[in-house]
Amino acid sequence: MTLPVALYIVPTPIGNLQDMSPRAVEVLEQVALIACEDTRHSGKLLKHFGISTRTTALHDHNERARAQWIVEQLASGHAVALISDAGTPLISDPGYHLVTHVRAEGYNVVPLPGPCAAITALSASGLPSDRFSFEGFLPSKEKARLDKLTELKEDPHTLIFYESPHRIAYSLEAIAKVLGEDRQIVMAREVTKTFETFLTGGAAEVLERVKADDNQQKGEIVLMCHGFIATDEEGIPAVAMETLKLLSEELPLKKAAAIAAQIHGLKKNALYKAGLEAGL
Structure with missing residues (x-):
């Protein structure tokens, strides 16, 4: 089967080679060109899966210049894949300028799901x-x-x-x-x-x-x-008070305080007291 002309974003394993999906292997076998962050590094992976597709380097230092050349490959009817050293391309890896340029030139970008650290x-x-x-x-x-x-x-x-x-x-x-x-x-x-x-x-x-x-x-x-947890003067997290407020609209305050305490890992008496003081 011939792949439609597009830029394919192909995740690769972050460690365990068994995490390479059958679809990822299939795409890398069928495209005309694979753009790699490091051709030597990716070469080992491709060899492991018996993939002999032509590769080219695309990294932080040449991405802008290389993007136009890859668009020219697409214009010639060649499907292209992008892989990074490990994981999903563009996630703290090269590819942003390439994807932007390819889309601006009117070509499809097809993402494959896969590993992301x-x-x-x-x-x-x-x-x-x-x-x-x-x-x-x-x-x-x-x-x-x-x-x-x-x-x-x-x-x-x-x-x-x-x-x-x-x-x-x-x-x-x-x-x-x-x-x-x-x-x-x-x-x-x-x-x-x-x-x-x-x-x-x-x-x-x-x-x-x-x-x-x-x-x-x-x-x-x-x-x-863990994200920042805002607290009031009594040390009750604001998010816990919001939960208590919502629950108290449907339940007695004591019951609402017990449930909110369980959700947020707090003492139910402290929440009950805070609810009384807040007029809930």
């Missing part, structure tokens, strides 16, 4: 996943890193970062300093690989464990932080 780690983190903010890599310089975290300090969403092993301790120190030593952290390392680990605790606690174990400063890392 941020989403995979979040699903197992135990942190709120209904709303989250993916922030990519924190800045490498200390001042910029602290400024970025200060900007995010009161963001209520779960924050997700990628981090390199040689900077993980510095980033954890910055998080403890800006977001607070008790801010809940989950550090996922080597997700889907042999030495996959998840560290959970306050920022200071996770930092201490990372410093004490050199193995925790190796490999690919996804760092996740």
